Amino acid sequence: MPQLNKLRTALPGGPGGNTTAPPSARLRTALTVFFALDGFLFAGWVVRIPAIKHQTGASAAALGLALLGVSAGAVVTMMFTGRLCRRFGSHPVTVVCGVLLSLAIALPAQTSSALALGLVLLVFGAAYGGMNVAMNSAAVDLVAALGRPVMPGFHAAFSLGGMVGAGLGGLVAGGLSPATHLLALTAAGLLVTAVAGPVLLRHPAPRPAVGAAGSAPPRRPDGRTRRLVVLFGVIALCTAYGEGALADWGALHLEQDLHAHPGVAAAGYSLFALAMTAGRLSGTALLERLGQTRTLVVGGVTAAAGMLLGSLAPTTWAALLGFAVTGLGLANVFPVAVGRAGELAGAGGVAAASTLGYGGMLLGPPAIGFLTDWFSLPVALTTVALLAVAAAALGYAARNATHARATGLTAPEGP
16 A cells, blocks of 8 residues: 555546556656666767777877766766756656767767867766766656566666667677767667657656655655665675776777677677676566575676686687676676665665766776776776675675664655
8 A cells, every 4th residue: 555655646636547557657668768778878889989099099098087087077967966856856857868968979979189088078977977866866766666676677778778789889880980870879869868758757756655654754864874875885886897897998808808800899798788688687586586685795796707707718709708797797786786775865865876886887997997008908807806796795794784774764755
């Protein structure tokens, strides 16, 4: 009954409203589309990084600094997107960021220097960061209303979008210039937003009914809750670091160090995304069977083993196998961490954990660039394994944090 009450509050007209098409189903579909679009656009950009590196004439260190523009733009935006979601609603913010991200993806291909690339990546990063916080906040609200751990399904859509975006990017890499390819992605992004956006704009995010059983009024998180949010944010950071590293440097590693064909190199991230998608599609069943702690620990250890193989293997096919194992390991760690932070502190918790998590995804690539200049790219990529082990250890340390809901401190806030 509490979950039924939550769903009814999202219906126009309240209880007994139009039941011919449940808003929860339409919202879940629309949010899934936005997660997929996010992954699709991001992968479309990352598979063209080698070509844009050549276009700008940037060294590995200069490219790393330029990629820091994505990090800076995203982290700054994430810091206040939670407040925007609480004020305007996570659904409108998601739609606006979808439009901005679609427009911004065309900018990198218009640059001719590392400095210009870094500046336009500030804009791209701002849109990317805002969209991730907004759509994760919307997903946390919907997951609470549905009463099942379906957050991995949304992130599976992100991975599936990344797989498709990387696969298409690999196919067109030899025939289309980066400018033409990224402009086509702009058109596709705007079209998808125009189709899925109105669903989010018509339906507000579900929120607990006031006075309903099992609900509690939103309250400001106390010190313990904030510390738990930071802990889950650090877990997200450790694993997102690996995702960002593989996205931006995986293709270059295969092409430069293992002499793979550019199409095979681009397919490396696609394989990683495919494995991550498969892991996330089974994430709900995995969480229901193993629980959060075991999912975090097993995922971190598996990702570490896969990344050691992917970074140090002497052949392309062994490295590709390592990328796939890494994807399986990382699949559910990030969504579990961000989703748990959202349960603890609502949109503000999602914003805080996402800032740390996606900060790891976006700060990882420049760190890999500097380490590559100092050592080598394979050695730099082994840091992904180190942080995956750290995530597993933190996940085990946070095993008692899953009981925090019983203290009454974890009622999700509405946007």
